[in-house]
Amino acid sequence: MASSQVAPVPKDVHPQLVEMKVPLYSYGCEKKVKKALSNLKGIHSVHVDYELQKVTVWGICNRDDVLGIIKKKRREARFWDLDSTYQNESAAVEQTYEGNGDEQAAVPGTTEKAALEERPNKTRKPWKRLLPLSMGLR
Numbered sequence: 001m002a003s004s005q006v007a008p009v010p011k012d013v014h015p016q017l018v019e020m021k022v023p024l025y026s027y028g029c030e031k032k033v034k035k036a037l038s039n040l041k042g043i044h045s046v047h048v049d050y051e052l053q054k055v056t057v058w059g060i061c062n063r064d065d066v067l068g069i070i071k072k073k074r075r076e077a078r079f080w081d082l083d084s085t086y087q088n089e090s091a092a093v094e095q096t097y098e099g100n101g102d103e104q105a106a107v108p109g110t111t112e113k114a115a116l117e118e119r120p121n122k123t124r125k126p127w128k129r130l131l132p133l134s135m136g137l138r
Contacts, residue, residue: 017056019055030050037057040066042060043061055070
């Protein structure tokens, strides 16, 4: 008979609360998020707040794995606590350069080209989708 191997589990395994900011556009998005997280082992509950755009997960899980699953459905997802620190940092930067009229030159790395590269063009559609539609109208 084959002996079964059991991986050692650390003694301090506790459930944790993972809060994420996830852009939800409809109640269907809420269902997608819940369904995606239901496949993860160790998750006890998932609460989605549509109005706050917040997803709360309670269970024994790795928070990076949970965020990875959510990012497969919604790319803009991020941790809730990181979002608040990002807002605090951006407010501090705005206060620092508030008196300076040339804000673009004051902040390093903020040129028009860099700003365009950071923001993807979401209205751009692939030509493969456009050509069959234009050919079929004749």
